[in-house]
Amino acid sequence: MKAIAAKVSEFITLARDGSRHHQRLFLVILFEIIWLRCRYRLMLKEIRLYGLLARDPGPLSLHKDFSARKTIAWMNRVNPPEHRSLVDIKPRFYARCRELGICVPExxxxxxxxxxxxxxxxxxxxxxxxxxxxxxxxxxxxxxxxxxxxxxxxxxxxxxxxxxxxxxxxxxxxxxxQWIQTHPKLTVLSETALITCRIVTWWPNAHAIEPDILLAYLRIPAKNTIVDNTGYAENGQEMLELDTKTGMPQATWTVHSSGFGIVGSDHVCGERKIPLKALNLPDWGATLELVTNLARTFKNLSTLGWDIGMSENGPIAIEGNTAWGTPLYPSGLHAIAKAMRS
Structure with a gap:
């Protein structure tokens, strides 16, 4: 009974806060929460962060089709369980990479x-x-x-x-x-954490010669942290969307300060507002070559999210992820939708 009461309280709290923020009737918001939860299997956190309670969520309404449950279920279908440990268990991943001369931390x-x-x-x-x-x-x-x-x-x-x-x-x-240090051109983005690039590869069919690059973004951590994880970007983290071919910054995405909805901008690092045009991403060609080699090495897994450290000595494979989570921005969601339909 306590668990049920706690869950009901979560629904009511979200409906109350959503009603105040979006200036909509409480009962209307509560009904929409229940509908989104049942129809799309979204977590309450996803409903709030993705701004799905707004009158017009805009292009980010795509998020309702990409609940964590749905996307992870898809990844589990296309990535055979007998091969996942080759990447998910880090000592095995590092050992295999070293055998093939792929750059990983010592x-x-x-x-x-x-x-x-x-x-x-x-x-x-x-x-x-x-x-x-x-x-x-x-x-x-x-x-x-x-x-x-x-x-x-x-x-x-x-x-x-x-x-x-x-x-x-x-x-x-x-x-x-090895404690990897960020490339000097990117230390402006974080004084403590290694700046990494999340790049998602996808093998569209068994006959493909090269993997598709579904999406790429720099993970900009919150202040005063050593980890590069952005999660749901609800604590000040940012995703810096990159052009998958050139590595050029496109836009920065993060959660609105209210906690409701995703916002994009042409600068990065919150209050410091570093313009994207001032960033020069190093070694993009070498980064794509590294990711392609990784995807070939672990081709038994159809889609993987690679965390590539943008280090002072060039790109380095920090880890791979068989369940890599969805990005915050529309173009990334469109790319995933295309892969899931195929």
Whole structure:
């Protein structure tokens, strides 16, 4: 009963807030929420963030056809389960890439944190779960004599760091790897996190020689974070839409400050308002070549979302995702719709 009461409360809260924001009748909004939930299997968060309660949602009404449940179900159909672990389990992915000479971060160790493992790590390293998503459990550290400093300035002794790493791991194996630095041309976008490009590849049929590039965007993280994940962009993150052929910035997309709806702009980084025309994305040709090689290597999986680090030494494959989530912007949704219909 408590679970049912909590869910009813969520519906009522969204209807109340939506009624105030869109200046529409509460009962009308509540009916639309129930209809969108039942007809399109949308989460309440999706209904709010995608602005589907507005009188005229405009081109972003496309989002109602791309619920997380629906798109993940499609990805699960086209990506055979027996092959997903080759990409989703990061140590296996990195090992295969290294065998083929594909550029990935250097791996220092994998396993549960212990004193012996800690003693074998270099002075700078990045730690993250071997199997995880959304940047959960990721952090970076620098050794300074007998102490460690985390990326956000906290200081740890050996025992304190071991305890902290165990908290991050929560029983999972951790990967301790190279801490990649962002290309100098892109450090203006984040002072802490590595700037990555999410590029989605799709094999339209078994006879295709090259994969299609469905969409590409830079992931602009929120302030004061070490992870590049944008999620639903509800905490200040942004998606910088790119032309898939040239890598030229097209528009920046994020959630409206009210929490209702998606907005596009011709600048990036929120209050700093860096104009897109001032950005010069480096190494786009090499980035596309890297992604094409990755798609060929894992061709048993029809569609993959690649996170490519735009590093000071060129593009580097950070990870692949068999369930890569949908973008916020209309052209990306159109590309996915075309792939799903095929």
């Amino acid at each position: 791996i220092y160790a994998t396993g549960q944190p212990d004193p012996d493992l800690l003693s074998r790590l270099p002075n700078r390293f990045f730690a993250k779960p071997a199997y995880g998503a959304g940047g959960d459990g990721a952090s970076a550290f620098v050794r300074d004599g007998t102490h460690f400093h985390s990326w956000d300035g906290r200081k740890f002794g050996d025992n304190e760091l071991l305890g902290h790493l165990k908290e991050l791991a929560r029983g999972r194996e951790l990967i301790f790897q």
